[in-house]
Amino acid sequence: MSRKLRVGVVGLGIGRAHVWSYQQLPEQFEVVAACDTDADKTAHVLEHQNVSRACADLDELLAIDDLDVVSLCTPPHLHLEQCRAVLASGRHVVCEKPLVGSLADVDALVEAERAAAGRLMPIFQYRFGQGIQKLRHLVASGVAGRAYLTTVETAWSRGDDYYAAPWRGRWDTERGGVLLSHATHAHDLLEFVLGPVASVFARTTTRVNPIETEDCATATVEMADGSLATLSATLGSHVEISRLRFCFENVTAESSLAPYAPSSEPWTFTPRDEAAGRAIDEALAGFEPGPEAYVGQFARFADALAAGHELPVTLASARESLELVTALYHSSQTGEPVRLPLGADHPAYRSWLPKP
Numbered sequence: 001m002s003r004k005l006r007v008g009v010v011g012l013g014i015g016r017a018h019v020w021s022y023q024q025l026p027e028q029f030e031v032v033a034a035c036d037t038d039a040d041k042t043a044h045v046l047e048h049q050n051v052s053r054a055c056a057d058l059d060e061l062l063a064i065d066d067l068d069v070v071s072l073c074t075p076p077h078l079h080l081e082q083c084r085a086v087l088a089s090g091r092h093v094v095c096e097k098p099l100v101g102s103l104a105d106v107d108a109l110v111e112a113e114r115a116a117a118g119r120l121m122p123i124f125q126y127r128f129g130q131g132i133q134k135l136r137h138l139v140a141s142g143v144a145g146r147a148y149l150t151t152v153e154t155a156w157s158r159g160d161d162y163y164a165a166p167w168r169g170r171w172d173t174e175r176g177g178v179l180l181s182h183a184t185h186a187h188d189l190l191e192f193v194l195g196p197v198a199s200v201f202a203r204t205t206t207r208v209n210p211i212e213t214e215d216c217a218t219a220t221v222e223m224a225d226g227s228l229a230t231l232s233a234t235l236g237s238h239v240e241i242s243r244l245r246f247c248f249e250n251v252t253a254e255s256s257l258a259p260y261a262p263s264s265e266p267w268t269f270t271p272r273d274e275a276a277g278r279a280i281d282e283a284l285a286g287f288e289p290g291p292e293a294y295v296g297q298f299a300r301f302a303d304a305l306a307a308g309h310e311l312p313v314t315l316a317s318a319r320e321s322l323e324l325v326t327a328l329y330h331s332s333q334t335g336e337p338v339r340l341p342l343g344a345d346h347p348a349y350r351s352w353l354p355k356p
């Protein structure tokens with residue numbers, strides 16, 4: 001059994017959920033420090049979450065000798081430089097979504113990780129819900145058959161209280177709106193199940209809140225496997241839901257409507273006919289449920305590090321997600337469809353931010 005990984009968590013908004021989740025895995029992790037520029041946030045974690053050391057900034061955290069992992073939960077515009085600093089210190093880094101604000105920046109992190117002793121794991125914790133894991137199992141075992149059409153809906157609600165945090169809703173700090181920050185989870189699940197996107201046509205608008213970034217978006221999508229998908233996302237839905245509905249040749253797979261847990265059970269798998277039903281039952285009999293959400297991602301992270309295996313979420317996955325975001329923004333800004341993949345010669349490679 002390898003030694004516990006000693007973790008510092010930076011940014012104590014959603015970072016408090018990171019602290020809690022590492023603490024559910026006491027054989028694998030020990031949270032040794034909580035870090036935030038806001039002293040009230042660190043004081044709160046020290047008082048309520050059984051962490052003994054407070055750090056006022058990342059430099060102070062990185063000065064701790066026997067630290068193995070830094071979990072970054074700071075606003076998006078800080079991720080690139082903070083990931084680089086952690087990698088330069090020789091530690092592993094776990095970074096919240098959105099990893100960075102452009103394809104050029106994610107490619108810079110690929111280079112930085114290649115040169116570093118530590119590894120970088122982007123967060124996509126929705127991937128570990130047992131419903132989506134079952135669907136992946138059906139697809140991998142060949143039972144689902146060809147994909148036809150998928151619908152992906154993210155209908156959440158955000159208002160003044162949410163946008164009181166000054167970094168939110170601004171291109172220079174949040175780097176995007178509902179497409180980058182909120183629907184990214186459900187859109188990642190689309191690619192997690194079906195693989196890469198081939199082309200998109202998107203429309204975005206800002207109607208719900210007085211912010212710079214978009215809060216409503218729709219897109220039609222062609223997947224590289226030839227199937228089609230629609231995406232819709234809003235932050236103005238008075239009833240919050242997320243929904244994924246995959247129509248395959250042999251099975252229609254539907255999530256629940258739980259807005260923040262659409263990848264978890266219950267999922268419905270409706271077979272085409274009796275034979276398909278038996279094949280699904282047989283395949284699912286071999287499905288082994290694992291831990292979900294952040295706990296599920298962190299447990300697999302420790303296992304992968306110990307075994308020297310590929311991390312449960314890779315930089316390549318984060319790049320694929322940001323490539324889709326880049327294509328969606330570029331399409332909505334130009335009014336044209338956009339074909340993927342996007343290389344360094346694409347006009348939005350360095351930035352998808354609207355031109356001044």
Ligand SMILES: NC(=O)c1ccc[n+]([C@@H]2O[C@H](COP(=O)([O-])OP(=O)(O)OC[C@H]3O[C@@H](n4cnc5c(N)ncnc54)[C@H](O)[C@@H]3O)[C@@H](O)[C@H]2O)c1
Binds near residue numbers: 013057078
């Ligand atoms: N995966 C998910 O489901 C999920 C959910 C919520 C947020 N997020 C992501 O997590 C990140 C943080 O979001 P949030 O909602 O927790 O924001 P937040 O504003 O609630 O918290 C961010 C914290 O970072 C601190 N901070 C800012 N600059 C810092 C610095 N230089 N050093 C140390 N601390 C600093 C702030 O004081 C604040 O406490 C964002 O990228 C967001 O998109 C992910």
